[in-house]
Amino acid sequence: MTSTTTLEATGAPTDGTGASAQATPFLPPLRIGQHTVPSPVVLAPMAGVTNTAFRKLCREHGPGGLYVAEMVTSRAIVERNEQALRIVTFEDGESPRSAQVYGVDPATVGAAVEIIAGEGRADHVDLNFGCPVPKVTRKGGGAVLPWKRELFTRIVDAAVEAGARHDVPVTIKMRKGIDDEHLTYLEAGLIAEQAGVAAVALHARTAAEYYSGTADWSAIRQLKETVTSIPVLGNGDIWSAEDALEMVRQTGCDGVVVGRGCQGRPWLFADLMAAFNGSDERVTPGLGYVAETIYRHGELMAEFFQDEDKGTRDLRKHMAWYLKGYAVGGDARRALAMVSSLAELRTHLDALDHDQPYPGKDAEGQRGRQGSPKKPHVPDGWLSSRELSDEHRAKLLEAELSVSGG
Known part of the structure; x- marks a missing residue:
């Protein structure tokens, strides 16, 4: 493996003068149980994205946030699936170590949190009630599960109790509900608060x-x-950082959770932390800086997978996000989307126009998954009652993915 290239977010180009006049923080540090997160910024868990490599890259740009690992299913943890346990294995420099668990059975979720907390694998556990993927919701899991209030309550209670035995706080992340006629978020928030969760996040x-x-x-x-x-x-x-500040102004929320907005833009965390500390300094990278970030990401991926070929192949999906808005021709984009070694990656990155400046808003905005509104996929009869039937209880056993997803 080639030598590591270290990127310092503070050395990146900025707009304006680059001055960083400090003001009273817009938000205080975020408290998650006994843990203090200096900046109230959270990296949302994203399947296939927020692995150790990407979390480390984001932390290098913004060292004061909370960086959550990919979602892992409770069943996979309880069955001690090797891949699942690797997802909840963190590097020494990660603090707090934050894992997200998905599950549909209170006993299994409680057992999974017991393993994670009892074996000292993480300092914080988040529960996923926000996944909208049809293969999960059609079986009653993810964002449609809080509709069954008793089941939701029992899952949260089991997780909080298991975490409390080892002083590991539990939080939840959820959506508004199934659709506009079946909203659950206010009731779910109150249930979670009463159960003793340390924080709630709402997509x-x-x-x-x-x-x-x-x-x-x-x-x-x-x-x-x-x-x-x-x-x-x-x-x-x-x-953008401005979006985060505006969200706080409009809602009074205590912190922000960032998902798709940081795909191909790990320096967004430097912007967010500057904004919440009263600074107008922003990272506005030219293509040369982007190229070095991509290469650093490739190094970290090769290290994470312990396989340069696998690491660089997994990096391919990030290329379009990194290059969004920059004038990079089709041939160069295709070449970067086919790399299978760090040497090949270096060659293609060196061929880019490193003097190309930041393209402004063209590099920002929508990225990653988007899609269109669709009728939610739920089990037959799911919406007819807030209580869980025996038939639906059996269906839920199929809802957990083998390891991760969503």
Whole structure:
């Protein structure tokens, strides 16, 4: 493996003078149980994206946030699946170590949190109730599960109790509900607060909206007005530091959760942390800086997979996100999307126009999954009652993916 290239976010180009006049922080540090997160910024877990390599890259740009690992299923943890256990294995420099668990059975979720907390694998566990993927929701899992209030309550209670035995706080991340006629987020927030969760995060869309349209930040404000004793975090349509500041102004939320907005832009965390510390300094990278970031990402991926070929192949999906808005021809884009070694990656990156300046808004905005609104996939009869039938209980056993996903 070639030598490591270290990128310092503070040395990146900025717009304006680059001055960083400090002001009173817009938000105080985020408290998650006994853990203090200096900057109220959270990296959302994203399957196939937020592995150790990407988390480390984001942390290098913004060292004060909370960086959550890819979602892992409770069943896979309990069965001690090798891949699942690797997902909840963290590097020494990660603190707090944050894992996200998905599950549909209270006993299994509780057992999974017991393993993670009891074996000292993580300092914080988040529960996923926000996945809108049809293969999960059609079996009653993810964003449609809180509709069954008793099941939701039992899952949260089991996780919180298991975490508390080892002083590991539990949080939840959820959506508004199934669709506009079946909203659950206010009730779920109150249930979670009463159960003793350390914070709640809301992706301000329903399962039916998937990732389409515009996030309803007014729902975050309503949740913040309803859940008053623990932090409420907002998620949805944060593409820039200015978006994050505006979300806080509109909703009063205690922190922000960033997902698709940081894909191909790990330096967004430097922007967010500067903004929440009253600075107008922003990272506005030219193509040369982007190229070096891509190469650093490739190095970290090769190290994570312990296989240069596998690491660089996995990096391919990030290329379009990194190059969004830059004048890079089709041949160069195709070549970068086919790399299988660090040497090959270096050659193609060196061929780019490193003097090309930051393209402004063209490099920002929508990226990653989007799609269009769709009728939510739920089990037959799921919406007819808030209680869980025996038939649906059996269906839920099929809802967990083998290891990760969503």
